[in-house]
Amino acid sequence: MSTFLGNFFRADTAAMDPLFYPPTSGGIPSESKLATYMNRHNVVTPTYGLSSGLSRLSLDSPISIKKAQVPSQSPEFIPSHINSSPSCYSPYNGNVITPPSVKSNTNITPILGNQATTTTVQSAGLMGMNGIATSSYSVTPIKGRSNSIHNDSPQSVGDTSPAINTPQTSPTPTTLPLGVHQENVGGTIYFYPTANHTSSQTSSVGSESVPQTTSSTLMYNHMGHVYPGPASNVINMKPKTLLSSAFFMPEEMRIEIQGRNEIANLIMENPENSNLPIEVDNYHSLYPLEPETLHPKLIQQSSTYKATNSSTGIKYCLRRLHGFRLQSTKCMTVVEMWKKLQHSNVVQLREVFTTKAFGDNSLVLVYDYHPGSQTLLAKYFTPTQESNGYTDPFPGEARPFSHKSNLQRTANGPLLPETTIWSIIMQLTSGLRAIHQASLACRALDPTKIIVTGKRVRFSFPGISDIVSYDPNTAVVNHYQQEDLTSLGKLVLALACRCLHSVHRDNVQTSIELVSRQYSSDLRNLIIYLLTSSTRRSVTDLMPMIGARFYTQLDALQSQCDMQEDELAKEMENGRLYRLLVKLGCINERPDFNLDATWSETGDRYMLKLFRDYLFHSVTEDGRPYLDQAHIVKCLNKLDAGVMEKVQLMSRDEQSVLIVSYAELKNCLENAFSELVAHAAS
Ligand SMILES: Nc1ncnc2c1ncn2[C@@H]1O[C@H](COP(=O)(O)OP(=O)(O)OP(=O)(O)O)[C@@H](O)[C@H]1O
Structure with a gap:
């Protein structure tokens, strides 16, 4: 069985965010293994379409891993302090999908619970975009919607999604570039970089350049800008429990600021x-x-x-x-x-x-x-x-x-x-x-x-x-x-x-x-x-x-500054996540764009839709809503940073699983939102 993986690489990286993928020829850095790969093999690239891959890849369960070539995985977010955390989300739990990167012969049979029958697994390229080896692999907390089957997967029977094309040429490379290992897992071909070929390069988070070293260490370095929680000197100043002051502004401060805003916004009722x-x-x-x-x-x-x-x-x-x-x-x-x-x-x-x-x-x-x-x-x-x-x-x-x-x-x-x-x-x-x-x-x-x-x-x-x-x-x-x-x-x-x-x-x-x-x-x-x-x-x-009273006053002021700065750091993060949610909200479920009624359901946007489901609509094994703000925040942060870590997205009909990196999702988000902005301005 062939794979669409090569197509996916080519088409997706061509549109990659230059922040993360500094443009050289064709938008792919010359030092990238991906560029080498593409140059050597000159793969014919059909239009980027997930359904094409989905339709061509159908794995019979169970999927067995023959061998693994990548270092150990790092788990994705594992809920730890929220009482609704379902037991099936424990790390390395046999009930969750075992990534092909795990060195074992474990079957992937129990993919997404016992309801999954014929499951299609797509990989968005485990080698990672830009040739960076992503040795870490997500063990996602997502659980199938075992009780609700939706027939809106792009490859579902009867799906007429116009923007999804089926590739005509097998993109599977015949010869692989040095340092890239290819593996067929139940029909899906995965590409891994070998351990000694992880390259050192630079990626950006927002406007800051973060030097990358090795893939295993860079994953969370990407997110180094995320609010790390209050500083110990600040937490002791706050008359609150650790948890609430870590997430919320002190009540007194909030009331004071809201009060001032209200006063500042007062207007004459009948001018x-x-x-x-x-x-x-x-x-x-x-x-x-x-x-x-x-x-x-x-x-x-x-x-x-x-x-x-x-x-x-x-x-x-x-x-x-x-x-x-x-x-x-x-x-x-x-x-x-x-x-x-x-x-x-x-x-x-x-x-x-x-x-x-x-x-x-x-x-x-x-x-x-x-x-x-x-x-x-x-x-x-x-x-x-x-x-x-x-x-x-x-x-x-x-x-x-x-x-x-x-x-x-x-x-x-x-x-x-x-x-x-x-x-x-x-x-x-x-x-x-x-x-x-x-x-x-x-x-x-x-x-x-x-x-x-x-x-x-x-x-x-x-x-x-x-x-x-x-x-x-x-x-x-x-x-x-x-x-x-x-x-x-x-x-x-x-x-x-x-x-x-x-x-x-x-x-x-x-x-x-x-x-x-x-x-x-x-x-x-x-x-x-x-x-x-x-x-x-x-x-x-x-x-x-x-x-000496002067020093007491100075100390009180500086302590207040520390506390306010900490609040600012928190609010800054909120603003960042808010902007991300605005972008997602503007794209997801958009009924019509440029006379295309399926725009938000197809192409890049389809991945964003599934990601949105993963963020907000995950359910526990027994079908209860999985409400964990930490999960949402953490995933949004990874999206914003565009980390190379993978996430599993599942179609609503539970027939397809997409494995996609946050970097790709970020790229999709930026592209789709840019389209909207450009169209709004035209
Ligand atoms: N820069 C300012 N910003 C916001 N509020 C102000 C400012 N300056 C004064 N106020 C408020 O405006 C209100 C009126 O001030 P004002 O000095 O007129 O007080 P007053 O006691 O009526 O004195 P006067 O008899 O001289 O008018 C007061 O409540 C004061 O707190």
């Missing part, structure tokens, strides 16, 4: 009913970040919106100064200085423009948008339900100790842990240091002008004071910087007492006594230093008071 313009300059979808309230006492009425940039789609935070007329464009030099200031504790100013879109002369400052932010006032100075009998007569209207209001608050919950206060101090002094070093001053160091996003603290709306009350005298910046430090002292005192009253001139002494009782002397000294305005102060002088 036509709001009095906001549809578009302001290059921004649209304005969404107010605070209730529209008029503060008659305020010198400068302002509003804050989230908005989307029309060109980039990126969301920004717009601060609008109502009815504002710029007295002098000279302040734009300071605006430019603010725009250049980049710091993780300062909200970045992006641009400033004037607009009449709101029906007045407004000045709009565009800042980075940090969804889910709260002002320091809202987070730490909002009265709790169980306040000490005091009820705020002006809820929502209260102003902090700043220039804007005399109303102050009391009883905002328990005192903060000292570590929280130091964390805020370190972040604020870090931001303030950058501001002062840029020859700027904050000028609005106020609990409403500091935002907290998660654990991050940032100065918000920097530069507004420089525009609203522009002072052309540059020397005055020193004065403002000193004021910043006094304001910082007040803020820290208010935080420590958790009360805005505490900074009132009459209360300062008592407040400092409270700090001395409750917190460390360092914190008290820092507050006193900042509030002593008789001497010239500098933000850098605060460093000795922060002391």
Whole structure:
């Protein structure tokens, strides 16, 4: 009985992904044994068709292996931790197909369970594409669908699949190239490289080049990029069991990110009913970040919106100064200085423009948008339900100790842990240091002008004071910087007492006594230093008071980075597998392509369809769905890497088994998807 194997080689390698099969003549590397083989024998190549081979190869069971010429096999994925793992999937189990590569005389009779009768075995070339010897062989967990027989195999009787051609010429080579061993197993001819002919070459995984050494070691080297599970330093940080943290993002992190996404995606339900313009300059979808309230006492009425940039789609935070007329464009030099200031504790100013879109002369400052932010006032100075009998007569209207209001608050919950206060101090002094070093001053160091996003603290709306009350005298910046430090002292005192009253001139002494009782002397000294305005102060002088706490903060941040990086590594893998699934999904079961109703069922696509079945529709020996995510992930990874390992695919009618390498499947996938992409673009 002849074999279609030669055809398979030729036709398939010609279309191989150049990533894996660097093109030389005819797309096959010159160093490839396959190229040598093909050059020598000049095999007539019919159209690539699986059914041709299938129809010509029919093995009577049992298939006996006469001899084996390849090294030992490596098992494919063997489910180990999933409770649905069927017993028949144990490695080297007699119930699974014994690959011809196994050195034994074992019969392949029990192929795919006891239902298999006349089974056709196709090999996609055990020599492997590109001449690489694939000494490893898959023992697949797949089990026949013993209870369901589908007649959709391409070689099934009555199959009219138009794209499958029967080869007219036997492709079986008469002379084999050096180093290639040919073996007939029950009518199927397998080609093996002999052990001393495994070549060293380069293959690619994604964009990275991975040098290949020997076939047995390269198989899993191909997949070296796969997420190896969390690092031991990270797993111990997570308050989770090993298994769940290995696969899932920490719940807290997920909720936080989802919450922020939800906030960032908020849109006005009835924008036509709001009095906001549809578009302001290059921004649209304005969404107010605070209730529209008029503060008659305020010198400068302002509003804050989230908005989307029309060109980039990126969301920004717009601060609008109502009815504002710029007295002098000279302040734009300071605006430019603010725009250049980049710091993780300062909200970045992006641009400033004037607009009449709101029906007045407004000045709009565009800042980075940090969804889910709260002002320091809202987070730490909002009265709790169980306040000490005091009820705020002006809820929502209260102003902090700043220039804007005399109303102050009391009883905002328990005192903060000292570590929280130091964390805020370190972040604020870090931001303030950058501001002062840029020859700027904050000028609005106020609990409403500091935002907290998660654990991050940032100065918000920097530069507004420089525009609203522009002072052309540059020397005055020193004065403002000193004021910043006094304001910082007040803020820290208010935080420590958790009360805005505490900074009132009459209360300062008592407040400092409270700090001395409750917190460390360092914190008290820092507050006193900042509030002593008789001497010239500098933000850098605060460093000795922060002391070793700085290292604790640095350590916490780095640990957080480690954890987030690990999550990123996991998510990166998910994205990769998702893209692969998208490709498969676009191809599998496509009802029509380019007026060809059988496109997705024939040629390369047929293998992908069977692979999809193997991935998702495998069943246990007794016909139960085999649901093992590890199996799916592992197979997808092998597909993505295009490893030379073989996988057994079975037709739905259980009459045919295709043995195909992941490299070939990858090639099929890329070709089929490229066809789709090309057609979509045409
Ligand atoms: N860059 C930003 N990104 C996201 N949200 C922000 C940003 N800056 C401020 N916010 C949020 O916008 C809302 C309004 O901020 P705003 O400074 O106007 O507060 P406010 O207490 O109303 O002060 P004011 O009385 O000066 O308007 C706050 O909830 C704040 O957390």
